[in-house]
Amino acid sequence: MQHRYQEHVDVLIVGGGFGGFYAARQLERSLSGRQRHRVLLVAEENFFLFSPLLAEAASGTLEPRHAVIPLRSQLHSTEVVAGRVSEIDLDRRLARVLDKAGQEQEVLFRSVVLAPGSVPSTLPVPGLAEEAVSFKSLPDAIWLRNRVLAQMEAAEASHDPAARRELLTFTFVGGGYAGVEALAELESLAQVAARHYHRLLPEDMRWVLVEATHTLLPGISKRLARYTERQLRLRGIELHLSSRLKSCVDGWIELDDGTPRYRSGTLVWTTGQRASPLVASAGLPLDERGRVIVDDHLRVKGHADTYAVGDCAAVPDPTGGICPATAQHAMRQGSLAGRNVASDYGMGEPAPFTYRTRGMAVTLGNGKGTAQVGPATFTGPLAWWMGRSYHLLMMPGAARRARIVSDWTLGVLFPRDISQLGALGRPTPLPSPRPSTGAG
Numbered sequence: 288m289q290h291r292y293q294e295h296v297d298v299l300i301v302g303g304g305f306g307g308f309y310a311a312r313q314l315e316r317s318l319s320g321r322q323r324h325r326v327l328l329v330a331e332e333n334f335f336l337f338s339p340l341l342a343e344a345a346s347g348t349l350e351p352r353h354a355v356i357p358l359r360s361q362l363h364s365t366e367v368v369a370g371r372v373s374e375i376d377l378d379r380r381l382a383r384v385l386d387k388a389g390q391e392q393e394v395l396f397r398s399v400v401l402a403p404g405s406v407p408s409t410l411p412v413p414g415l416a417e418e419a420v421s422f423k424s425l426p427d428a429i430w431l432r433n434r435v436l437a438q439m440e441a442a443e444a445s446h447d448p449a450a451r452r453e454l455l456t457f458t459f460v461g462g463g464y465a466g467v468e469a470l471a472e473l474e475s476l477a478q479v480a481a482r483h484y485h486r487l488l489p490e491d492m493r494w495v496l497v498e499a500t501h502t503l504l505p506g507i508s509k510r511l512a513r514y515t516e517r518q519l520r521l522r523g524i525e526l527h528l529s530s531r532l533k534s535c536v537d538g539w540i541e542l543d544d545g546t547p548r549y550r551s552g553t554l555v556w557t558t559g560q561r562a563s564p565l566v567a568s569a570g571l572p573l574d575e576r577g578r579v580i581v582d583d584h585l586r587v588k589g590h591a592d593t594y595a596v597g598d599c600a601a602v603p604d605p606t607g608g609i610c611p612a613t614a615q616h617a618m619r620q621g622s623l624a625g626r627n628v629a630s631d632y633g634m635g636e637p638a639p640f641t642y643r644t645r646g647m648a649v650t651l652g653n654g655k656g657t658a659q660v661g662p663a664t665f666t667g668p669l670a671w672w673m674g675r676s677y678h679l680l681m682m683p684g685a686a687r688r689a690r691i692v693s694d695w696t697l698g699v700l701f702p703r704d705i706s707q708l709g710a711l712g713r714p715t716p717l718p719s720p721r722p723s724t725g726a727g
């Protein structure tokens with residue numbers, strides 16, 4: 288039977304990603320006075336996923352566990368509930384939370400920071416729901432890594448060249464940084480692994496990237512976009528720019544650019560994100576992309592003590608327009624929301640959001656990358672190293688940083704692990720008891 292109970296807290300934080308985690312961290316610092324305030328953070332998992340490292344976790348250059356930060360070990364006075372906020376009523380200041388024990392909690396709060404992030408946005412493409420996977424969570428990354436290796440095992444065993452080609456065709460839709468990094472890193476894993484498969488031929492493998500606009504990495508400098516295209520083409524990756532997926536029923540890929548239709552064993556959808564549906568259900572003012580409209584102090588218009596940050600929020604960019612949906616913005620917005628909530632409780636002064644994009648780094652696998660810092664652009668191993676160093680600096684916790692450095696160092700000294708651990712997470716059932724023979 289489902290139990291229900293009620294909690295009264297001062298601040299509720301919804302989401303334990305970049306926005307929610309940094310809001311909690313800042314509140315711990317700002318509210319550390321004598322008066323005790325209860326801050327409760329609800330997140331679907333008990334860890335914070337450092338998504339800029341997701342592609343490396345997929346390709347095996349980083350142990351997947353090292354791309355996440357356990358919330359409980361990094362947050363000290365914040366109470367953490369692993370569960371889902373299913374409903375928020377801002378007039379009653381009440382949230383319903385379904386926790387991992389299957390209980391429904393009613394949380395009554397004085398202030399709330401909304402940071403539930405975004406979800407993949409799909410289009411009505413025939414076959415998409417059945418055939419495509421996303422690349423957003425740790426399970427997605429682990430699944431894709433195992434998928435690449437499982438497809439290689441199956442292809443190695445197959446005597447039919449057409450079946451081998453289909454098994455080893457990987458199509459990615461979306462040429463933003465998530466799609467480019469995921470494809471580039473996984474292709475580099477496949478290249479490394481292919482050396483150990485004696486029957487696979489280079490022409491068996493096909494990697495395809497489809498992007499609707501005329502350039503990869505929209506928003507990055509033209510020089511870096513061109514460099515990325517050149518690098519991927521040099522590795523034999525097929526790029527289809529200004530092209531859209533029309534259909535993928537039964538794995539048959541049809542693009543609208545005249546490419547002959549082909550079968551793809553794996554289809555990854557990395558294009559487009561939309562704000563978490565939770566914010567729409569809360570009856571908040573939304574922009575045309577479903578993000579909560581907030582002012583420069585991250586307060587939701589017309590709702591006192593309600594803040595929204597990260598991918599679910601339309602935050603005014605100090606350089607004009609709306610801030611891009613990136614980790615670097617979400618973490619700074621989270622910290623600022625924490626500071627502004629604390630000021631509502633008489634601790635410190637509120638401040639507006641003034642952060643301007645500093646740069647961007649994209650890893651392309653094989654020790655290559657692109658990076659942009661202000662107007663300066665970098666390519667190749669230097670950019671790759673800059674990206675890695677930046678992410679390392681941003682990673683909270685010395686222990687996590689040390690583990691990442693150790694993974695990267697071991698990766699230089701030893702070959703990549705190509706074990707296929709697809710059965711992970713599924714315990715082996717015990718065999719049925721043998722019928723009794725009657726003997727002793």
Ligand SMILES: Cc1cc2nc3c(=O)[nH]c(=O)nc-3n(C[C@H](O)[C@H](O)[C@H](O)COP(=O)(O)OP(=O)(O)OC[C@H]3O[C@@H](n4cnc5c(N)ncnc54)[C@H](O)[C@@H]3O)c2cc1C
Nearest residue numbers: 302303304305306331338339372404597598612613614617
């Ligand atoms: C593959 C990939 C690579 C990326 N690389 C980069 C990069 O290199 N640089 C960069 O700046 N940005 C990058 N980004 C973008 C960046 O990850 C996001 O902009 C950032 O995570 C947004 O932070 P957030 O807090 O809004 O959401 P998230 O970090 O996604 O966190 C959302 C949190 O809310 C929780 N949640 C959701 N719904 C509920 C609910 N109903 N109840 C309770 N909890 C809920 C989730 O469990 C999660 O804890 C990348 C994104 C992806 C997918």
